[in-house]
Amino acid sequence: MDAKELDDIEVALFIQAMQRRHGYDFSQYAPASLKRRVQQLADQLQCRTISGLTERMLHEPPLLPRVLDGLTVPASDMFRDPGLFRSLREQVLPMLASYPQINIWQAGCAHGQEVYSLAILLEETGLYERTQIFATDLSERALRQAEEGIYPAREAQQWSRNYQASGGTCSLADYYSARYNLIKLDQRLRRNVTFAQHNLVSDGVFCEAHLILCRNVMIYFSNVLQDRVLALFRDSLVRGGFLCLGLRESLDYAANAASLAPFDERLRIFRLASQAERKAP
Amino acid sequence: MNTPQAIAIGCSAGGVDALKAVIGGFDAQMQQTVIVCCHTGSDTVELLCEVLQRVSPLPVIEAQERHRAQPGTVHLAPSGYHLLVEADRYFALSIDARVHYARPSIDVMFYSAAEVWREKLLGIVLTGGNADGASGLQRIRALGGTAIVQSPSSAEMPVMPQAALDIAGADYCVDLTDIAPLIHRLCLA
Numbered sequence: 001m002d003a004k005e006l007d008d009i010e011v012a013l014f015i016q017a018m019q020r021r022h023g024y025d026f027s028q029y030a031p032a033s034l035k036r037r038v039q040q041l042a043d044q045l046q047c048r049t050i051s052g053l054t055e056r057m058l059h060e061p062p063l064l065p066r067v068l069d070g071l072t073v074p075a076s077d078m079f080r081d082p083g084l085f086r087s088l089r090e091q092v093l094p095m096l097a098s099y100p101q102i103n104i105w106q107a108g109c110a111h112g113q114e115v116y117s118l119a120i121l122l123e124e125t126g127l128y129e130r131t132q133i134f135a136t137d138l139s140e141r142a143l144r145q146a147e148e149g150i151y152p153a154r155e156a157q158q159w160s161r162n163y164q165a166s167g168g169t170c171s172l173a174d175y176y177s178a179r180y181n182l183i184k185l186d187q188r189l190r191r192n193v194t195f196a197q198h199n200l201v202s203d204g205v206f207c208e209a210h211l212i213l214c215r216n217v218m219i220y221f222s223n224v225l226q227d228r229v230l231a232l233f234r235d236s237l238v239r240g241g242f243l244c245l246g247l248r249e250s251l252d253y254a255a256n257a258a259s260l261a262p263f264d265e266r267l268r269i270f271r272l273a274s275q276a277e278r279k280a281p
Numbered sequence: 282m283n284t285p286q287a288i289a290i291g292c293s294a295g296g297v298d299a300l301k302a303v304i305g306g307f308d309a310q311m312q313q314t315v316i317v318c319c320h321t322g323s324d325t326v327e328l329l330c331e332v333l334q335r336v337s338p339l340p341v342i343e344a345q346e347r348h349r350a351q352p353g354t355v356h357l358a359p360s361g362y363h364l365l366v367e368a369d370r371y372f373a374l375s376i377d378a379r380v381h382y383a384r385p386s387i388d389v390m391f392y393s394a395a396e397v398w399r400e401k402l403l404g405i406v407l408t409g410g411n412a413d414g415a416s417g418l419q420r421i422r423a424l425g426g427t428a429i430v431q432s433p434s435s436a437e438m439p440v441m442p443q444a445a446l447d448i449a450g451a452d453y454c455v456d457l458t459d460i461a462p463l464i465h466r467l468c469l470a
Contacts, residue, residue, distance in 0.1 A: 032365035032393045033375040250346040
């Protein structure tokens with residue numbers, strides 16, 4: 001047996017132990033990137049092997065938040081894919097403006113970069129006062145960081161460029177203060193944001209949303225789990241509600257995508273079709 | 282020796298010309314799955330696909346999430362995402378942290394490809410300005426795959442092939458112009 005086969009056994013045991021010890025099911029995560037994350041986590045926690053990580057996860061309960069964080073949180077940017085934010089600003093939000101109250105669900109908000117991007121967009125389009133943003137993630141550690149809104153200052157230049165390219169009307173610097181090597185987003189931006197833990201694998205519908213953003217989250221999921229989550233989004237959206245995915249996300253193997261009509265195919269914006277418009281299964 | 286079923290190519294600075302030389306020298310009969318990670322710094326690889334398609338006898342496409350890696354086809358890693366291959370040879374993407382300041386990272390692609398194709402994988406490191414790809418190439422060799430490294434003296438930027446030689450070593454270290462003929466010899470044998 002070579003190193004690769006041994007690793008595979010250790011990862012499988014880790015996933016099983018995680019489920020039985022803490023109730024988190026990672027068995028439907030895409031295997032290649034999950035394996036990479038498990039290995040990195042073992043390295044970061046100075047475990048010699050993945051089995052060593054499994055042992056600590058089983059016997060040191062306070063380690064759980066750190067483990068969940070390592071298994072789930074991707075790197076994100078403010079106004080990543082400026083074209084998408086421009087389309088939200090110019091196409092989608094004007095359509096949502098007719099609702100007296102707008103609910104937005106940011107599913108898998110990680111460290112919150114996109115939540116603040118969204119809040120800025122809503123401020124500048126004058127819709128923020130009647131909007132509620134639900135920002136959810138599996139990782140409580142990520143949620144705490146998202147609430148703080150503190151990021152490395154070296155990111156600010158790229159994020160400013162993204163902001164401008166997305167049609168921003170001010171300067172991104174108007175929304176943060178810089179100190180040392182960090183920037184902190186204006187905390188007024190989160191006055192209508194509710195941060196909450198939610199597990200897309202096991203939790204259900206919790207709000208009626210006009211817009212759901214879940215970008216580059218399902219890329220970590222198997223086809224089966226992706227389809228399950230799409231059903232969850234379908235059941236959470238109001239009729240005509242919008243769903244935004246990452247620009248490279250494919251729905252080609254998801255049966256539940258049939259209820260979603262492309263609004264902008266290239267920018268991966270979809271709309272929940274009314275019952276009559278839905279394709280036959 | 283095992284005839285390769287797949288070829289994984291990594292490059293960075295100077296990579297477009299090097300890729301043209303290698304892919305332009307492919308044979309239309311080749312049945313291997315080809316995956317490429319090239320640090321471009323641009324938002325999409327659309328243009329790179331076009332540029333390479335002009336010289337390639339095989340179709341050149343951007344690798345698509347959840348789609349199967351096709352034989353006789355060149356797949357490019359999309360900009361801004363790591364490209365991974367699953368055991369069933371379907372593509373997966375990730376936006377995990379950059380590796381060697383790069384996303385897509387050659388190491389990430391090489392690691393997952395090594396585990397899928399093992400001794401039937403041919404890993405190739407071309408010109409580039411950093412050490413990405415070296416540890417991935419080491420993984421390819423450790424799992425029985427074959428490594429070709431462009432000779433640093435023939436590379437526009439020698440850092441990447443030199444790092445690969447230092448860390449992973451190589452089964453073949455040849456000049457850029459000799460890589461395509463070598464691939465034929467290994468793949469059409």
